[in-house]
Every structure is written in C-alpha cells, then in structure tokens.
Amino acid sequence: MDTVDPKRAVHQINQRLSLRKPQAEALRRLDTIVTDIDPKKDTDVELARGAVRATYGNLADADFEDFERGFPSVCFALATGVGKTRLMGAFISYLYMIGKSRNFFVLAPNLTIYEKLLADFQPSSPKYVFRGIEAFAHNAPLIVNAENYEEGRGVRGTDLFGKEGAIINIFNVSKINSEARGGNAPRIKRLQEYIGESYFSYLSELEDLVLLMDEAHRYRGTAGARAIEELKPILGLEVTATPKSVGAKSLEFRNVIYRYDLPDAMEDGYVKEPAVGTRANFDPKSVTADTLEKIKLEDGVHYHEHVKVALETYARQNAVKVVHPFMLVVTQDTTHARQVKDYVESEDFFGGRYKGRVAEIHSKLKGEESDENAQRLLNIEKSGDTDIVIHVNKLKEGWDVSNLFTIVPLRASASDILTEQTLGRGLRLPYGKRTGVEVVDTLTVIAHERFNELIEKAKEENGVTRKLKQVTIGEGGDVAPTKPVTVPAPSIIDQMLSQAEAKTKPTVPVTNGESGETWVQPAPQAGGMSEAPKPFSFSTPEEVKVARTVLDQVLPQVSKRVRSIKDLNDPKIVEQIADTAMKVAAQDADLFSGVTKEQAVAVATELCKNFFERTLAIPALTITPQQQVSFGFSRFDLDMKTWNFQPLSRELFVQVLRTEKSSIISGEEDGETANRLEDYIVARLIDYPEIDYDAHAEILYDLAGQAVAQTRARFRGDDDQALSVVRGHAKTMAESIFSQMQQNMWREQTNYRVSLSSAFGELRPQTFDTAGTGFIRDFRTPPDQKQDIRKYVFTGFARGCYQYAKFDSDPERKLVVVLEKEPSVRLWMKPGPNQFKIFDTNGAPYQPDFVVETDTKKLIIEVKRLSEMKAPEVRRKADAASLWCHVATKACADCGEKPWSYLLVPETDVHENFTVSGLISKHTQTPDTDLLTRYQFGEEREEVID
Secondary structure, eight states: OOOOOHHHHHHHHHHHTTOOHHHHHHHHHHHHHHHHHOOOTTOOHHHHHHHHHHHHSSOTTOEESOOOSSSOEEEEEEOTTSOHHHHHHHHHHHHHHTTSOSEEEEEESSHHHHHHHHHHTSTTSTTOTTTTOGGGSSSOOEEEETTTGGGTTTSTTTSTTOOOSOEEEEEEGGGTOTTTGGGOOOGGGSEETTTTEEHHHHHHTOTTEEEEEETGGGGSSSHHHHHHHHHOOSEEEEEESSOBOOSTTOOBOSEEEEEEOOOOOOOOOSSOEEEEEEETTOOGGGSOHHHHHHHHHHHHHHHHHHHHHHHHHHHHHHTOOOOOOEEEEEESSHHHHHHHHHHHTSTTTGGGTTTTOEEEEOTTOOHHHHHHHHHHHHTHHHHOOOSEEEEESOOOTTOOOSSEEEEEESSOOHHHHTSHHHHGGGOSOTTSSOOSOTTTTEEEEEOGGGHHHHHHHHHHHTSSOOOOOOOOBSTTSSBOSSOOEEEEEOBHHHHHHHHHHHTTSOOOOEEOTTTOOEEOSSOOOOTTOOOOOOOOSOOSHHHHHHHHHIIIIIHHHHTTTSSOGGGGGOHHHHHHHHHHHHHHHHTSTTTSTTOOHHHHHHHHHHHHHHHHHHOOOOOEEEEEEOSOOEEEEOOOOOOOTTOOOOOOSSOEEEEETTTOOEEEEOSSOOSOOOSSHHHHHHHHHTTSTTOOHHHHHHHHHHHHHHHHHHHHHHTTTOHHHHHHHHHHHHHHHHHHHHHHHHTTEEEEOOOEEEEEEESOOOOOOEEEEESOGGGEEETTSOOSSGGGGGGOEEEOOSSBSBSOBOOSSHHHHHHHHHHHHOTTEEEEEOOOTTSSOOBOTTSOBOOOSEEEEESSOEEEEEEEOGGGTTOHHHHHHHHHHHHHHHHHHHHTGGGTOOOEEEEEEEGGGOOTTOOHHHHHHHHEEOOOHHHHTTEEEOOOOOOSOO
16 A cells, blocks of 8 residues: 555544544654654664653653663553553554554453454444544455464465455464463464464564554563563554553553543443533523423424434444434423424424424323324334324333434423433433444433533432343253353364374373263263264374374375365375375484384375365465455435434534533534535545545535535525535534445456465364253254253264254254255264354354255355345355355366355255255355456465475
C-alpha cells in the first residue's frame, strides 16, 4: 500500500476512530517517538533512550528514565476504561499507514484478556478496533493466534488468501513463556516443518516486528519478560492502568511517556443504557405546564425519528432485521391519556403526520377500540405501524419489548420514572447484545423538568434492578448431577499406534473424574460398541518407535511433497520415508538401536498402508491475489420511506444516566453556512473511509440531491424548514444514504493463483466432555431426550476416522447412521477446529459438520434447521465452502484425486432410509459462476521423488 505522511496519519486515525482525548494524546506522543528514534532492527538503544528522555523525562504527565528492556519500549499508563484496546488499534493503524511495520505481536497476560482481544480485533465485533480506518476497509489485518498459528497463516505466502496486508499475532503470555509446562519449550518455540524453524524464531527474525503489551505490569521480572526479549522487536508499546511491577517489592515503571489517571469507566452492560434527555439551556419553569408537555412530546418525536433512521441504517449495514421503534408516553390518568392522544393525532402536532399511528392502552378502553389496540400492542415489535403508545402510569410487568427507545413521562416524579415498571419495559436489547451503536444501545427518557433530579437520584439508587438468569442442577436440568468425564479421541491410526506402544511399556493409569477408577488409554468402550481396530503386526519397542517417528515427524513433511495420499502406497516413496526416519534416528543413537533398514521399510509400509486406509485426505491450498481490487458505487434511487425528520429549532440534550455521557441533537449548527443544502450531507458522507470525494463526487451529489428534494417536497418548498431539517439531521441522513450505497457497491474482482501446498493433513486428536460414562453410547441408540444430545459422546463407528464423536442434533446422528450403512461411503469424520482453512467473507473460520469420502467423491456436509437455511451467516459459509470445494477440485485434478462437493442439507431431509447419492442429487451447492474464472492453478511443489 502507499504510505501516508505521519502527521496526516495521526489526524486521520484521530478522526476515523473518534479517539478520546487521552487516546489522541498517546498517539501524538508515539508519532513524536517514532520520528525521533526511527526504530529499526539495528537501532542504537542508548541514543534512542537519550532522545526520548530529552522529550519526556521532565513532563508532569510522564515519568521516563529508561526503556527497561534491550530494545526501545515505552509505556502508556491509561486508567481502566479509557480505551486501551482501541488505543492499540490506533497504534497499529499508524505504524502500518506510515510504512514502519506490517508485523505486530499483541501480548495478553491471561486467557480472559486474550479472548477479549481476539474478539475486538475481528471486523464482526461491535468494538472492532479498526472500524473507519481506510487502510483496513477492504483488506482487514490477518489475525494469527495461539489456536491457528500452526496452520501457517502468519507466514507470508502460506495463508489461504495470500494476503499482503498487516499481520497481527495475538498470544497469551503463557504460550511464549520458556518456563511453561514444567520447563518444556512451548509449542510456538518448536520446529514447524512448513518454515524450517519455530514460529517464534520466524517472528524474532522479522525486520519490522512491533510488540504491543496489554496490562504491561504482568511482564516485569518474570520468564515472560525474558521471552519478550527473545522476540527482538524493533519497538515495544506497553499499556497498563497500573505502571508498577507486581509482587511484594513492586517498582514503578521508569519508561512511562504518558500518564492519564481517571476513575474506572463504565462496566460491560447487558441492557440498553438508560439516559435522560432535555433541551439545552432550557428553563422548564419559564413555560406553563401545558406548554411544557407539548414541548416534551415534540422533542420526544424528534428523538424517535432520529432513532428510527439510525436503526434502519444499522440493519442495512449489518444485514440484520430492521427494528421498528416506538415512543412510550406515560400519562397521569385515562382522561389525560385521551387528551394527549387527541393532540398528537391533530393537525397541530407536526401537521397530523402521526394520525393512525398512535395506540392508547388502558383498562377503560372498550369494544372494538380495545381489541384493536390490544392486538397492536401484541404485534408492536414486528408490525411497524405504531409510532407512539400512550399508557396510564406504569405498564404491567411481563410486557417488555426490544423496540422501545424513547419514553416521555408526563407529570411523573423522579422516583416513578426510575422504577423498573417504567424503564424496565424498554431495557431489552433488540439484537440480544450491545451493538456498539449508541442510539441502538440507549433508552432515553425525555424529562426536561426532572433532568438534574433524575441524574442525582440515579446515582443514589444505582439505576435499574437487573434480573439474574437461573440455572437448574439435577436430572433434566441445565447441569447434570453427575461429575463430568473427559473423553480423549485420537484418530484411529493414532489410536492403533498408541495401543502398540502400550504393549511395549508399563501402563500409565488415567483417573476417571467421575468414579475414581483408572484405565489405560484409550478409555474403555461402553457395552455394545464396535471392536477396536486391528492392531499392527510389528511389536518390538524399536519398531514401534520407528512407526511413531514416521507418523509424527516424517509424514507431515511428505504431505507437502507428494501429489496425493495414494502415493503412500508407492514402494519408492515408502522407502524414502523409511530412510528419512532412519536419519532422524541417527540424531539419537539409542532411538532405533537394533532396527535394520529392512525392518524400517516394513514398518513404514504397514503404517503408510493403514494411514491411507483410515485417513480422509484434506488438501492445503495457497491462494494468492494477482492484482489490486478497485471499487465504486452504481447510481440508484434512495429509499426514504421511513424518513420523517422534523425541523429542530432548539438543541435536544441527552445524558446517559450511569456514565453521565452527554450528546446533543441540534437543529442550529455553528459555523459557516453551506452554499447549497446538498453540501451538508456530502460533507458527512466523505467522512466514510470507503468514499473518495474526487472519485465519487457525482454520485454523492446525486444522492444528496434526492434527499434534499424529498425534504423540500415534504415542506412544500419552505426553504427555512428544509434548511433546519437538512442541517440538523445531515449526519443521520448520511448514515442512511451510506448504508444504501454499500448495497450498490461494485468491485473489479481480482484473479487468484492457486497451488497445492499439502496433499493431506494431520488428523489432530479431539477431546470431548460428557456428563459421565453413562453418557457414552452407541451411535445407533438415540438419547432418551433428543434435546440432551449434546451431553452424549457416541461411538461404535466402522468407517469413522475417530472412535468417538459428538453431535449437535439428532439429525446429525441419523446422518451418521446413513453414512455407516451406505456401501459407497469409504470414510467420514466430524472435523475438529482448524482442520480446514475455510474463511467466509467476514474472515470468520468455518468448521464443517461432516467430511465424507465415497468411492467417487469427497463431500463437505452441513446439516441445518430448515428455518436457518437462508440465514446470512449460513449463506456466507455455504458460499465459502462451495468455492473451496471448486478450488480444491481444480487444484487436485491432475493428481488423480476425487472431486469435492458441498452439501447444505436441511434437518427435515435427514432420515435413516435416505441415501448419500440422494442427498448429493438434491442438496449440492455450487459457487457463483463469475468466481470460477478468477482462479488460475499452478504446480509449485517439490516432488518427494527426485
């Protein structure tokens, strides 16, 4: 990518990420340091230390004396809740945009923070740290973590899509600690055959690695600190709320270049944030009670219309259901309720625009009117035909909806407003979790005369009572009364070899967590299970060691050099495998003592034969883009049916109760007046990183012109009202317009080159948990209660690649019954995590339900509920999997491998009397034909036979 001037990068990131004051200042100081010391692999640490000390050694909000590490490393001491994760996203964006680094290593102190970081660095997260960054808008950073780095995704040219952008490694410190696991080197420091060294060593040799340390106080004076030194980054960026080492003799950090001490920020929430709204600079005592009520109702409608468009925009942007909001007006009595209804449906209230869109609910309604409104209340979440609900005092408990965003309490006290009966009705989140969009996550009370009183009372009463989820323990409950049991599930070939090993050495007992009994791996099978696989013919300890060396060390290398798993039956290749195993043995004089070349070849032959027969070969592919992607927007007509913005003559001031965060929806913007109304909207649109003004100006003004024309038409050419609406609601209009632009975006698709990097992969061991040994049963026997199927582990398979399996539904179990009795089925398995390198368009990994090999095909099969077949997430995964099958088929065509197909099967079509061929004919998915021409296939692999 083209690099950006550092100062411009700071400005853009500050604007795009809407950085808070301390985050912006921290980024500015990073820019100063990078400019002063120009960090590189060969940076003079002493000179760099002096340069940083000269700038930050004597500031009141810094405490810098030394890097305290063998490389330049500086600390940003930001209080909890200020936004350290977003700040790390800003740091990475800055260093990538200016061309200083493309490789980053983010270190987490524990599993909790590690998982949070993984979530926040995903584009699908509502807290995505790069949202708005243009450099990552169409080429999101590749995320490598402790679970997937062994796939090779972090090594240039080996990940599935061949990305050339930023690579961000996120690891828990225990994964790199050299003293982990009783002194044994962690996996990241062990040899990885695909790069010829450990992944840790690969990272340490990079010329541009930048290390970011979350909760940096955890990495001082420990083995973790030594591991950090071994990474040899060009720059360390530490963030923490407590800049002092842990332990009884803690020491203050001496490398703090920015300190920002604030109280803890708000905790994570599971409901909307209650907020209170009023007019800015408004004295409610200056008007009569009747006038005050009308002002509150008008302001409530302003906020309601603001929410309505924001919700529609969010739904378009995220391909989720559209939520139809309503405003609740709480009145004093039935007479008051009728007066309010008559007013809001009159011509005096926004020209009668809400006539017929008001529901009045109270006990004195009779006859047809009562029936109509009762039905409207029941359907209010989905109908979208009600904007305002008028109710007397409090709604009954049990009527809580997810589409209530605005409450207007009339003649109510602060205590009444803050009760659960009032606020609790609207605290449910429309999408079940926080979205990160303020309007979507907020319930606002319009209460001009009670504004200050509400804020103070909310502090005293700590907000709204929160309901706790109940978990039942016992028979038929959420948690079974028995102690859980862990069931190890190695592949069949690994299990066979483990049984041979068990015969050559003393048994090591394994404790049953339920009863205290012991057994030798693998665990004993429950009654009625199939017999264990036939054992190997070799039996001496030396021969078994040869077999283990072949399986664990030699075959992973061979998979990258042979064209097909069938090559393992070639005597020449088997002889080379035996030779390689003997070379490994030469490194340990006692390993294969007494084993002849002929014995090694015989062992390798038998192992390879069984490996071929019991392994479902999944190829590994490298897909590399051949050119950059360009994009633009097609001309279209705006959908403005839900737009009903009203003129804003005053500012509406909104403050969140718990956090005291405030915002203003204004009809009177300060600053210069635009030459034309369209300019207000265009100025908001060009804030989006996907929009380039020079390239897209024509369509921007076309769409803005449509919005202005609609506004003028609604107000019959009244330019003053049109100006008030456009100027006051330009941001919300732009959000709605941009969400529709995204649906009309075109792209010039790139072409890809595909090469086969591995003919087959290791069938990694799996582990299952179950409620006890009584929950291990033959797959032909369904659970007593089908909803309990996830509590069971099943076995008894003749064609499975594993002895054990778990199912998510009974139709999955029934499918296995079909697979086991179908004559054409050779092998099947439920793949474990990371078995496939399939990622959907959002970058999310896809783990299929089943992989099946028949006499003529290889199949990926996904079983879904009929109601989920058209869900966006299911379709994204189906598109990715069907495309992978096409690419894998083409890449392996010259190797004589079977073609791949993807089947998306509804549960209703899975019956024990069905056949695999019938499912294939009915449910095979094909990728977009336009995609198929974009892949070119090449052979770039070294053959195992010279």
